[in-house]
Amino acid sequence: MYRFDKTRLDLAREFKADPLGEHSPDLQYLLHLMRRPSDRPFPCLVVEEDDERWRLAFLEPGAKSPPRPTEVVFTDLREAEWYVFKLRWRELAGEELPID
Amino acid sequence: MSVLLAYADRWSCRPGDRIRFMVSGKGAERFDARIVRLRQPRAGRLASPFAPEPIEAPVNGSHPLRWQSIPIGSFAAVPAHPALHPEGSFALALLVWPTTPAGGRQMLAGTWCVASRTGYGLFLDEQGRLEGRIADGEEEVAARADRPLGARRWYRASLVFDRAAGSLEVRAEPLSAHGFDFDRPSSGRVEARLGPIRGPGPFLFAAAQAGPARGPSAWGGIATAFHFNGRLEAPRLVSDACSPxxxxxxFAEPLPARLATRLxxxxDFAxxxxxxxxxxxxxxxxxxxxVNLPTRAVRGxxxxxxxxxxxxxxRHYAAIHFHDDDLVDARWEPDLELEVPAQWRSGVYALHLRAGDGEFWVPFFVSPPRGTARSHTAFLAPTATYIAYLNHRSRFASLATELYHGRLLVLDRTDIVFLEHPEMGLSTYDRHRDGSxxxxxxxxxxxxxxxxxGRHWNFNLDLFIIDWLEHVDGDYDVITDEQLHQEGVDLLAPYRVIVTGSHPxxxxxxxxxxxxxxLSRGGRLMxxxxxxxxxxxxxxPTxxxxxxxxxxxxxxxxxxxxPGEYYHGFTGEFGGLWRRNARPPQRLVGVGFISQGFDKCSYYRRTEAARDPRAAWMFEGVESEILGRDGILYGGAAGLEIDATDPALGTPAHALVVARSENHSNVYELVSEEVLVPHGASDATLNPAIRAEITFFETPGGGAVWSAGSIAFATALPWNGFDNDLARLTTNVLRRFRDPAPFAMPGERG
Incomplete structure (x- = not known):
């Protein structure tokens, strides 16, 4: 069974370099773990300006209510992927990812 | 925040047809409407500028805005009749298979009216216990069974009012023959000394009437409440105080004579x-x-x-499955009506609405008069596919979307309005609230x-194809799936080329x-x-x-x-994949679905077959070996959902694969029908079967088929203002397909 390993900073660096597209098997395992559906609110992006600006928000599972917006805004979708990756890493590791 | 919603009574129009628009909204007093012709999607900086063409129309202008609710939830209704209101003893019995027995109060059947608190009704209470309720206008009595019904199990449920004995009894007998759940009959009995049981109106199944509707009504001008989730079968009403x-x-066939006289x-739902x-x-x-199309042809x-x-x-399918989120028609009153003028060119149109800070679009398609064509080329709008996807709610329901897509879920304001209004109903990609x-x-x-x-998918992605047709010369008609179903080959016959959508x-x-x-008559299909x-x-059917x-x-x-529900209720035809009906897509267009992924798109590489004289014409002016490396959506032409050839599934032996995609990510997995035995080597980094193939073949009647094999293909056409090799290749194909000179089959060449 795959288990999260907070010493595998190489996977974080790999994701940061290319958050979309082909990943190494170990990074793909980690992403599957991070994206596993649960009963907790999950992150999404709300378009503020078409193709220009997106706000991080959280949706309740079940699609029964609108997303709850945060104060975090992105102008690049790759930045958004990296930001959420860091959030999830912190949750799994119990500490901040030591990579900006 | 203003809310604006609308729809039209038709999507496919011809000159002279009348189209009605239904509008609803709040947060503003009025809405502005204007008709436009759509020539491209709103797709950001890399795409063609979004510039709908304003069209003069009498409906353009400002109109009063009102709120119209949506009467969601299915039921069945029997119009009021004196026999439905027995004066003496009576029994109401039916077979029931609840799917959300503890999902709130639900009415199974009866004349009970929530507003006037009159009539009789058989319910499930909040805990899923069978409940009978009767009232004479003065007094109300309810009997409740002593334990709840189980989910997805059959019961024989009854309400018996014995006027002579002055009692009301409900009883549920388990019928399920399989499984080992503990279950036993449940019942409840109360004293009931009432006057004549009267109800003001009709007899309903799977919902209770709730007085006159204050807005749109699904049926008969009434509002409804306490919708039921689950299946009902064989309801019986008799003027008899039946014993268990x-x-x-x-439920015997035939009914015993002594009961038949009291029936x-x-x-008979079969x-x-x-x-x-x-x-x-x-x-x-x-x-x-x-009402609202509960599901029929389901196991009873x-x-x-x-x-x-x-x-x-x-008889094995004598049940109807009702859902509190079924919806077939919002039944709104029309706000605008338009006769399509003869001078409008065939194309993709929309009513664009604004109210306060709200915006809404109602697209529709204008085709030439029936039996005529104004171009040699027709874009076949895949309206059946659009309908299958309408209001795809489960996309927003969990992290599963991010897992499948390999990227974060993105919503815009219209998506959020949709989440706030679940009464807009569901798509065929969703499950009902009860899981079915x-x-x-x-x-x-x-x-x-x-x-x-919004999201580039189906209609909003097909507008890239419209953008390309506009760029080539704007010489095309638009026809629709709905017309194709109704008119058959006569719809296609006037055209030399049919251009499909991105995901038909x-x-x-x-x-x-x-x-x-x-195709067998010489037609050409892109x-x-x-x-x-x-x-x-x-x-x-209607x-x-x-x-x-x-x-x-x-x-x-x-x-x-x-299980047992693979046949369409509308037609009796076996449903599922066309592949399971021995008509795989590879037979028709050479390629068929092989994989999907939504994180990143890839490119095609030209093959040796591209140099075959049969295909060389399509590469005139195309210099690069790599095609579609850049795309407006996720970076390339090959992606989202991709298709490959397979001779075993019917790709013609003479088909040429002129370009093949490569380098897809590990989000791309083989489709499930290709993985009979799971083996773990089914993603694109391990499995070479995952590729998109641009495929061409001639047909015996002088026609031909050219297939792109990728949903993302169209998003790469406008790259660099259409100045790219993929667009040149595709335009070469369009021009040759418009040429009436017949294609020769390979064996026919001198």
């Missing part, structure tokens, strides 16, 4: 399954209607696996994902037959997408714009049909 043994006898009604009629076999002929209490096709023995799959979809309601904005996934037999007939011709659908999908046997699917 006698209640069981009510008021015996509804009769006329494709229709919206319910038949009463009793002496009063108390026929009724289903009698089903034992000996019948899989409901048309063979409908949604097998019907209708366009007669406001929809969130049929617009030139759903086809009825009539549609597929028409395309095959067109299949501009991926995962086409995949699922079989049935159209409703309601245009309503389709049915049974997700049977296999295929990539978000739900699977229940």
């Amino acid at each position: 043994e006698t209640v069981a006898e009510l 008021i009604a015996a509804w 009769a006329e399954i494709p229709s919206e009629t319910i038949r009463d076999l009793g002496p009063h002929r108390l026929d009724g209607v289903t 209490a009698r089903w034992d696996g000996s019948v899989q096709d409901w048309t063979r023995d409908p 799959g949604v097998c019907y979809s209708s366009r007669h309601r406001p929809v969130q994902n049929f617009r030139p904005t 996934e759903y086809h009825s037999k009539e549609m597929l037959d028409a395309l095959e007939a067109y 299949y501009m997408g991926g995962n086409g011709f995949y699922w079989r659908i049935a159209h409703h 309601r245009p714009g309503v389709i049915e999908v049974r997700r049977a046997e296999g295929g990539v699917r978000t739900w699977d049909a229940e």
Whole structure:
């Protein structure tokens, strides 16, 4: 069974370099773990300006209510992927990812 | 924040047709409307500028805005009749298979009116216990069973009012023959000394009447409440204070003579399954209607696996499955009406609405007069596929979307309005609230994902194809799936080239037959997408714009049909993949669905076959070996859902694969129908079967087929202002396909 390993900073660096597209098997395992559906609110992006600006928000599972917006805004979708990756890493590791 | 929603009564128009627009909103007093012709999607900085063409129309201007609610939830209704209100003792009995027994108060059947608190009704209470309720206008009595019903188990449920004894009793007898759950009869009895039980109106199944509707009504001008989730079968109403043994006898065939004389009604839900009629076999002929299209052709209490096709023995399918989130028609009052002028060119149009800070689009298609063409080229709008996807709610329901797509879920304001208004209903990609799959979809309601904005998928991605046709020379007509189903090959015959959408996934037999007939008569088909011709659908026999999908046997699917329910209720045809009906897409267009991924798109590499003289003409002016490396959506032309050839599934032996994609990510997995034995080597980094293939072949009648094999293909055409090799290749194909000179089959060449 795959288990999260907070010493595998190489996977974080790999994701940061290319958050979309082909990943190494170990990074793909980690992403599957991070994206596993649960009963907790999950992150999404709300378009503020078409193709220009997106706000991080959280949706309740079940699609029964609108997303709850945060104060975090992105102008690049790759930045958004990296930001959420860091959030999830912190949750799994119990500490901040030591990579900006 | 203003809310604005709208829909039209038709999507396919011809000059002289009248189209009505229904509008609803709040947060503003008025809305502005204008007709536009759509020539491209709103797709950001890299795409063609979004510039809908203003069209003069009498509906353009400012109009008063009002709120119209949506009466969601299915039920069945029998119009009021004196026999439905027995003065003496009576019994109401039926078979019930609840799916959300603890999901809130639900009415199974009766005349009970929530507003006037009169009539009689058989309910499930908040805990899922059977409850009978009667009232004479002065006094109200309720009897409740002592334990709840289980979910997805059959029960014989009854309400018996014994006027002589002054009692009301309810009873539920478990009928399920399989399984080892602990279950036993439940019952409840109370004293009931009332005057004549009267109700003001009709008899309903699966909902209670709630007085006159204050807005749109699904049926009869009434509002409804306490909708039921689950199946009902064989309701009986008799003027007799039945014992439990006698209640069981009510379901015997034939009915014992002593009970037949007391029969008021015996509804047979196995009769006329494709229709919206319910038949009463009793002496009063108390026929009724289903409302909001509950699911028919579903397993009933009698089903034992000996019948899989409901048309063979409908008695095994004598149940109707009701859902509190069924919706076939929002039934709004029209706000605007327009006669399509003769001078409008064929094309993709929309009513663009604004109110306060709200915006909404209602697209529609204008075709030439029937039997005529104004161009040699027709874009075939895949309206059946659009309908299948309308209001795809489960996309927003969990992290599963991010898992499948390999990227974060993105929503815009229209998506959020949709989440705030679940009464807009569901798509055939969703499950009902009770977990059962949604097998019907209708366009007669406001929809969130049929617009030139937002996520690039289906309609909003097909506008890239329109953009390309506009760029080439603007010489094209627009026709639709709905017309294809109704008119057959006659719709296609006037055209030299049919250009498909990016994802023409759903086809009825009539549609597929028409395309095959067109090709066999020398027609040319440009299949501009991926995962086409995949699922079989049935159209409703009397309601245009309503389709049915049974997700049977296999295929990539978000739900699977229940055992024994693989046959369409509308037509009796076997549903599921066309591949399972021995008509795989590879037979029609050379390629078929092989994989999907939504994180990143890739490119094609030219093959040796591209140098074959049969194909060389399409590469004139095309210099690069790599095609479609850049795309407006996710970076390339090959992606989202992709198709490959397979001779075993019918790719013609002479088909040429002129370009093949490579380098897809590990989000791309083989489709499930290709993985009979799971082996773990099914993603694109390990499995070479995953590729998109641009494929060409001639047909014996002088026609030809050219397939792109990728949904993302169209998004790469406008790259760099259409100055790219992929656009040149595609335009070469269009021009040659417009040329009437017949294609020769390889063996026919001198």
